[in-house]
Amino acid sequence: MLPGSVSSRFAIALHETQRLNSMVQQFGKTHKLPEKTVFMIGLSLDELVTNIVVHSGSRDPRAQEIVLRLSSHNHQVKAEIEDDGIEFNPLDMPSPDLNAPLQDRDIGGMGIHLARSFMDDICYSRVGCRNVVTLTKRVD
Amino acid sequence: MSLLSPNALTELAMNLPTEISGTITIALLNGQIDSISAADLENDIMQMLDNGVKELLLDCSGLDYINSAGLRVFLLAAKRLEPSGGQLAFCGLAENVRMIFETIGFDRILTLYTDRDSALEGMNLASAKAA
Numbered sequence: 001m002l003p004g005s006v007s008s009r010f011a012i013a014l015h016e017t018q019r020l021n022s023m024v025q026q027f028g029k030t031h032k033l034p035e036k037t038v039f040m041i042g043l044s045l046d047e048l049v050t051n052i053v054v055h056s057g058s059r060d061p062r063a064q065e066i067v068l069r070l071s072s073h074n075h076q077v078k079a080e081i082e083d084d085g086i087e088f089n090p091l092d093m094p095s096p097d098l099n100a101p102l103q104d105r106d107i108g109g110m111g112i113h114l115a116r117s118f119m120d121d122i123c124y125s126r127v128g129c130r131n132v133v134t135l136t137k138r139v140d
Numbered sequence: 141m142s143l144l145s146p147n148a149l150t151e152l153a154m155n156l157p158t159e160i161s162g163t164i165t166i167a168l169l170n171g172q173i174d175s176i177s178a179a180d181l182e183n184d185i186m187q188m189l190d191n192g193v194k195e196l197l198l199d200c201s202g203l204d205y206i207n208s209a210g211l212r213v214f215l216l217a218a219k220r221l222e223p224s225g226g227q228l229a230f231c232g233l234a235e236n237v238r239m240i241f242e243t244i245g246f247d248r249i250l251t252l253y254t255d256r257d258s259a260l261e262g263m264n265l266a267s268a269k270a271a
Contacts, residue, residue, distance in 0.1 A: 098245030
């Protein structure tokens with residue numbers, strides 16, 4: 001793994017998740033990250049950004065932009081997602097009951113469950129009028 | 141002037157390539173299913189169920205990415221087929237896709253096969269037992 005960082009701005013739109021995934025793929029190649037790690041980070045960011053678009057894009061004050069910062073150093077990748085929408089903590093969403101039988105399985109909450117499972121740490125903070133979600137993934 | 145029958149229109153509206161094997165409909169999932177393409181997937185699968193498909197095999201061998209928007213469609217389809225004794229099964233999951241299925245617990249509530257041959261065999265066996 002090579003150390004380094006990159007950042008980019010995204011509009012509040014679902015199609016931006018495709019550009020976001022390309023950015024993560026490129027970051028993985030440039031910094032020689034394991035393919036599986038890149039996949040897990042890409043999916044987790046996709047889920048969290050989709051949540052922001054769905055939840056914060058429709059309620060006032062509406063988010064105007066998402067800023068993503070990726071960095072790799074000291075055997076870990078850190079991803080920071082920042083948006084300027086209404087206060088929204090994705091970690092407050094309930095986790096699905098994985099032991100429930102088919103008919104009782106909830107169709108919501110799967111994205112955040114995947115992100116929590118694939119990352120080593122996810123934390124949320126409200127900084128001024130911005131939501132900041134930080135994801136950490138160890139790279140061995 | 142329209143030369144298309146309602147059935148032809150239905151076929152034209154489908155994005156998913158499908159094949160028929162006996163009583164089983166096989167749909168081939170390819171590439172990436174994300175928050176945008178999941179809407180087309182939902183339309184196609186629900187349209188198949190509306191048209192009376194009861195045994196559906198989703199061949200995922202060409203699928204390399206799926207997020208929760210796509211998983212939601214699978215869950216909706218499985219929930220809809222179960223009460224009527226229908227079958228929804230999956231085969232050919234790539235390693236990353238299988239990892240997602242297992243992480244979300246789909247391996248406990250959905251039927252997964254390694255490849256298409258074992259899926260058809262398993263599904264035929266299940267429908268013979270049910271008959």
